[in-house]
Amino acid sequence: MKISELEQRTGVSRHTLRYYEKQGLLLEVSRQGNNYRDYPEQAVKRVNMVRQLKDLGFSLREIFDVLDALRKDTMDCAQGAVLMAQKRAVVDAKIAELEALRLLLTEEQQQLERSAKAQDLQHQ
């Protein structure tokens, strides 16, 4: 798959794809005879995973660490498991934080709705 197709299928610009590659996030890229990049099918998934982790607040460096651990799964399993557990802890903490915030936002919202109603009544 050429870069434009990967761009199309992931919604990530070719500039950004090359940038990710430079940052070590996309290593499984071979070249055709003409030096064009040739991505395997798997690259779509990989790019999507990078995007997902990024949206969750991980830096590209942290994502690199995760992918690096996953890639070396035949070599350094115990270490990989530890890293994975650490990431999971971070994710767990984020979930807890988000749930607290959701509560807070719900409260604020209810308060605003009550105020809105009170105002409506005044106007009548």
Add this chain to the structure above:
Amino acid sequence: MKISELEQRTGVSRHTLRYYEKQGLLLEVSRQGNNYRDYPEQAVKRVNMVRQLKDLGFSLREIFDVLDALRKDTMDCAQGAVLMAQKRAVVDAKIAELEALRLLLTEEQQQLERSAKAQDLQHQ
């Protein structure tokens, strides 16, 4: 409360606090006779909320919009409630995404642990 106390209690540097103020995220700041900032108790909560929202991936501009809506609660409650509901939807989506990711990471981790054990056995 002076800036150093707020810095202490929120873990946000004085530089960043002043920066947030410039961005309109900390409007309830009065001045003492000597021109020192004098924060109300409430500022701690406000700063923490900014941080929390930021960690969840909101830009400072978006956070400004939320706080702006909250501040105008006597004026524009219905709109504020809508905004709040929108933010809550985003938060809900993030929670779902995180939970999916947690599952994925758990699976990866278990696989790695199994591999590690298999390797250990081979070595014996």
Add this chain to the structure above:
DNA sequence: CTTGACCTTCGAGTTCACTCTATACCTTAG
């Protein structure tokens, strides 16, 4: 009345994650 620890503003510098531009090579349709 000086010393040290605060505080002020302003503006420059940094890091991250892109985003774009320039220059040049490759490929395919007409």
Add this chain to the structure above:
DNA sequence: CTAAGGTATAGAGTGAACTCGAAGGTCAAG
């Protein structure tokens, strides 16, 4: 053969969010 359009690299530019430092005002202790 040429023109359009895809691809390559290198490097500059951008915007967000800090982060720092200089130059100077304030204050309480000794």
